[in-house]
Amino acid sequence: MSNQLLSPSENPYQWPEFQALTAEDYVVAARQGAALQLEELDAITSNSEPATFENTLLALEASGQVLRRTLMTYFTVLSAHGTEDLRAIQSEMSSIMTRQQDAIHLNETLFSRLQALDLNALEGEDARLADQTLREFELAGAALGAEAKGKLSKLNEQISELSSRFSNLALENQNAHAVHFADAVELEGLGEAAIASAAKAALDAGYRDGFLLPLVSPSQQPVLSQLARSDSRRKVHEASLSRGLNSTLELAAEMASLRAERASVLGFSNHAETVLADATAPSTAAVAERLAELSAPAVRNANAEAAILSEVAGGAINAWDWRYYSEKVLQEKYSVDTSALREYFELERVLVHGVFATATRLYGITFAERFxxxxxxxxxxxxxxxxxxxxxxxxxxxxxxARPTKKGGAWMTTLRDGASFLDERPIVTNTLNIAPAADGEPVLLTLDETHTLFHEFGHALHGMFANGKYASLSGTSVPRDFVEFPSQVNEMWALHEDVVGGYAKHYATDEPLDPSVLDSLRATELWGQGFATTEYLAASVLDWAWHTIKPGTVISDPEEFEQRVLADAGFDPQMIAPRYRTGYFQHIFANGYSAGYYSYIWSEVLDADTVQWFAENGGLMRENGNRFREELLSRGNTRDPLKSYRLFRGRSAEVEPLLRRRGLVNAE
Incomplete structure (x- = not known):
């Protein structure tokens, strides 16, 4: 059978023929695609005509479509269904991508032609494409001398290889640290459906009997809120935190050192500076200041929460007890049992009557399943x-x-972009890790998973509404510290009074969730913010520390470095671990968020300010959705995203709504 990646799919929207693709197909297509693009680049650089927008910039934008199609397809599948054969080629596929980027960005003749363009003759998206492309080349080292370019290429290749190894090992570690219990007594507190799911997971993993609790990506495991036995909670908690201690830590430290060295070659003081050169945050000092000013009140809030938890527990609590007794506070003080809520959050209903229905009301879009x-x-x-x-x-x-071949967490990717220049319409994916139900049982979501589904669909809307010319400016191709903004906004609808009644119904009886429970849930919005903000900020500070080290710095003891950084910032990692520890922090060592994990809180300033705008302007209305779509979601990077925000909001964002949301106003 011919390689399906070498030409556009004839399916609707160019949907890939996944079932026909093998690991060899991906490698062959990537190699051939890279070679074809080099020929296209040679045609651009050997053109004897003066450089024009059409014969240089548009020719570059149009080049490499076989390679682009192959890489988009491969990395989408790898992250979601990374079978052994696909993982075996990850290093080569990443290397092909890295070498190709260097072959483009470090091409002196191509860069000279781009510099020769008359930018004054361009306007609108054409001008934006030229500006962003030149900036991309400069930040990639296009202006360096030959010796520096050679060193840069070598560093890029080394970092790519380490990142691939980190990604593979992180998945292996997550699967290997799944916690096996021999006796159902140890799972006291879990519901029947959860226990049945754990029994199925054990059999699927090759155990003859018992129960297996797979881990999720973050340090805190959701099951800790339900397990009644402290020894069982401790077993799960320690398994989660110990991931990577014997394998990925050294890879992370080496990557951080190499990134610092690369920053030096590019003329920056540290890797974080290279990231912020193409971000909305104005400086490394501004990011560090924002993290510091939020950390102190967050820790104070967390300490106040710990005191309440100790009262409920009747004594001092351990790190693995936090979620369990936090759940008790919700039950006793607010009459909220989040584990019981799962029976009202059935996946199909949440998706169709919650997520999709909200998008229909806001934007008028509709959905038809394609079998x-x-x-x-x-x-x-x-x-x-x-x-x-x-x-x-x-x-x-x-x-x-969830499944063993899928990396942890939740994310959005695109298989095709909304780009009229390429005659492409978007193909957007959302990937989550919801525990499968036992055979014949419905898939029930936690409250957090419900919010995550709305969040990831916010990314999907950003991709689906892309309405520009060029793929490189399309949809979520915006600065890293802006990309989380639309997804965070979409979370606002999860428990909105005009939405939740449509989907929150008991999976067996169809009984709606009692409105008083929803009132109680909304009353708990500030409870747990100390813990949640602290674990997030600790991870952000950790990321920032790894990526602000000076060139030449060697971290010989990564675990000691982690503990010292967190302690110096005022955190107590023995009580509240960072959301991700170094050894399994895939966001920053495998997924492109290096020196960028701060972006969630940075984007949340815009998010909270936008939620306030919706509340002030009538909430869930087509008029509001259309405005948000027109000025923001559809724009991508076709203009400065902060300009898009100002045009949508009528002003720049204010931080006060975020401080109120997080309970950081006058936190004592």
Missing amino acids: DLPGYHPDVRVWEVFDADGSALALYAGDFL
């Missing part, structure tokens, strides 16, 4: 999305259930 487009795994489902006028808009693929 004729098979995915890379049987769990993948595909919907065609139609605009308010009935025209075809995009494909949306949902891959919601």
Whole structure:
């Protein structure tokens, strides 16, 4: 069978023929695609005509489509269904991508032609493409001398290889640290469905009997809120925190050192400076200041919460007890039992009558499931999305259930971008890690998972509404510290009074969730913010510390470095671990968020300010959705994203709504 990646798919929206693809197909297509693009680049640089927008910049934008198609498909599948054969080629695929980027950005003749363009003759998206492309080349080292370029290429290759190894090992560690219990007594507190799911997981993993609790990506495991036995909680907690201590820590430290060295070659003081050169945050000092000013009140709030938890527990609590007794506070003080809520958050209902229905009310879009487009795994489902006028808009693929071949966490990717220049319409994927149900049982979500589904769909909307010319400026191709903003905004609808009643119904009886429970949930919004903000900020501070080290710095003891950084910032990692420890911090060592984990709180300033705007302007209304779509979601990076925000909001964002949301106003 011919390699399906070498030409555009004939399926609707160019949906890939996943079932026909092998690991060898990906490698062959990547190699051939890289070679074809080099030929295209040679045609640009050997052109005897003066450089123009059409023969240089547009030719560059149009180049490399086989490689682009291959890499988008491969990395989408690898992260969600990384079978052994696909993981075996990850290093080579990453290396091909890294070498190709260097071949483009470090091409002196190509850069000279770009510099020769008359930018004054350009306007709108054309001017933005030129500006962003030149900036990309400069930040990649295009202006360096030959010796420096050679050193830079070597560093890029080393970092790429280490990142691939980190990614593979992190998944292996997460699976290997799943916690096995021999006796159901040890799972006291879990519901029948959860115990049945754990029994199935044990059998699937090769155990003859017992129960297996797989880990999720963050340090805190959701099951800790339910396990009644402290020794069982401790077993899970320690398994989670010990991931990577014997394998990935050294890789992380080496990567951080190499990134610092690369920053020096590029003329920066540290890696964080290289990241902020293409971000909305104005400086490393501004980011450090924001993290510091939020950390102290967050820790004070967390300490106040700990005192309440100790009262409920009747004595001092341990780190693995926090979530359990926090759940007790919700039950006793607010009459909220989050474990019981799962029975009202059935996946299909949350998706169709919550997430999709909200998008329909806000933006007028509708969804029709496509059973004729098979995915890379049987769990993948595909919907065609139609605009308010009935025209075809995009494909949306949902891959919601956890499995051993899927990396932890939740994310959005694109298989195709909204780009009129390439005649492409978006294909957007959402991937989550919801525990599968036992056979014949419904898939029930936690409250956190419900929020996550709304969050990731916010990213999907950003991709599906892309309405520009160029793929490189499309959808989520915005600065890292802006990209989380639309997704965080979409979370506001999860428990909104005009939304939740449509989906929060008991999976067996169809009984709606009692409105008084919803009132109680809203009353608890500030409870736990001390813990949640502290664990997030600790991870952000850790990321920042790794990526502000000076060139030449060697961290010989990564675990000691981690503990010292957190202690110096005022955190107590023995009581509240960072959301991700170094050894399993895939965001920053495998997924492109290095020196960028701060972006969640940075984007949340915009998010909280936007939520306030919706509240002031009537909430869930088409008029509001259309404005948000037109000025923000559809714009991508076709203009400065902060300009888009100001045009949407009528002013720059204010930080006060975020401080109120997080309980950081006058925190004592």
